[in-house]
Amino acid sequence: MKAVIPVAGAGTKLRPQSYTQPKALIPLAGKTVLSFIIDQLKAAGIEEFIFIVGFLGEKIADYVKEHHPDIKAHYVSQQERRGIGHAINLAKNIIENDEVFISLGDTICEYDVQMVLNNPHSMIGIRKVDNPRDFGVAEIDANGFIETVVEKPYIPKSNMAMVGIYKIKETGLLFDCLATNIHKGLLTHGEFTITDALDCMIQKGVQFEAFKVDNWFDAGNKETLLRSNATLLRKYRSSADPLQYENSVIIPPVSIAGGCVIKNSIVGPNVTLGENTLVDQSIVRNSIVGAYSNLFDIVLEDSLIGSDSSLKGETRSLNIGDNTSIDLG
Template identity: 40%
Template sequence: MRAIIPVAGIGTRLKPHTHSTPKALLNVGGKPIIAHILDKLLEEGINKATFVIGYLGDMIKEYVEKKYPSVKTSFVEQEKMEGLGHAIYTAIPTFDDDEIFIILGDTIFDVNLKEVFKNKISSLGVKEVEDSRRFGVAVVKNGFIEKLVEKPQTPISNLALVGLYYVSNRRVLVDSLNELVKKDIRTKGELQLTDALQIMIDKGEKVTTFPVDGWYDCGKPETLLLTNQYLLSRKSFFKPRENVVINQPVFIAEDADVTNSIIGPYATISSGCKIKECIIKNSIIDSNSYVEKALLDNSIIGSNSFVRGAYKRLNSGDSSEVDFY
């Protein structure tokens, strides 16, 4: 089986972090998003992967080849951002297995894929949501998908597609992607993967759904921090340090220099960081950053950053009320 991982997007909603770092390499829970994805794929026995790259793609290629030499990788460039369907279309030359597993490059997931793969029936990961207008959705009848709709303004289903697509018949997928591009079938101005999958269904391909309760989006600052919370709640990593109070769960890299500080809960301190006289919680401090005398909450600090706060001097009388912003 080959995994297809589209990571060509610019990551507009995560600026300024994505000005210099591709979204897939942003740190969450102690390692880049793409590392969580690849670790899960290897755990499920998938060791072949195609990366659809674009913006800052060389950084992704360098990281994957260095950190995951056991993965048989291919890299294809999506020169124009014309939608997810177009991204997968560009990867067709690398399809060398009958079974294809597509996973979005900004999604961390927790689901038993072996149960999905063993049935040899194409299946899409879904999660029940209250407001389906922000998602592609699946309309299911008698256990099989009847219709796929991209971000419906009128709710027709609460089963949101979460970015996991298992296709058991690569030939049908290839034919559908070719038809999508040849006929220039667009939804909201883009060549959508949901439209290609709908072509498959219309041609008679049976497609089911599988529930994904553990679905963690990393596409916005607030969801990146929520995903950081989830990952740390599963596994805390740190070594005790003198004059440092650690409120678990946290991730503190072994080589991070942390002194006279309170760290956590839900704080990620990456490799090469120097933290001095700080209180940091629910935040991500990326690699090689220096933070001193700072009180941080719900914060994301990019790599190689320098942050210095300051103590305040007060001389306040009785019944005073003082706020710092």
């Protein structure tokens, strides 16, 4: 079994963060989205990973080499962003005839990975949503098998969204369907989707069993990222010892990386601080702050701050990228 993690997306909804940092590497509850996914799959016994990279792909490779040196990693470059189906097809020569586990690189889900790996059928992760038009949607029969899948339908016939997790045993047919769709120019919403390839497989007789994920944490934009950060911090009961920070109050849940200096400040709840960040005479709540940042005399709430940033003065809800200096005084 080989795992494929597409991380070539431009992350346009997370700009300006994604101008300098792949969204899979944005800090989240003391880790990154990518590390959550890799750790989950490693724990289930998967040792070989294929990363589909694009813009800032070297940062993905550097991160994996530093934080996950024990895995066998391959990197495939997707120069043109033509959809997830196109991305998966680029990995054909590495996947060969092995079974494949696909997990999109901007989503964290909680589910029984081992159960999915042990199931004799190909499987697709699903979760009930309020607005299925924003997702790939699966129609499921009474026995839990998927009858058809449609990408972002205008008139959904189901509210079961595909969460971006797929275990596929019939890889030969997967690549046949992908190649056919690409050759025919079969675009959906301007992209070659994996959804169209899966539907092709279903029409050719492959049985996909649906499995429901327990939780689905989206990192697609600032608002969902902050909500996911807060939920994961509460779930893992992240905290810090306030006694090590000078004249400061730490309100859990928080995740404070190594090397941080906090003085004369209030930090929390729902705050993730990257390594070697300085917080002085400030209040920070419900925010994510990247590494090597300096916050002085500022109140931050509902904010997403890039690495190597310097902020000073007033109360703000901000979304700023790396290497930014702002004086609001």
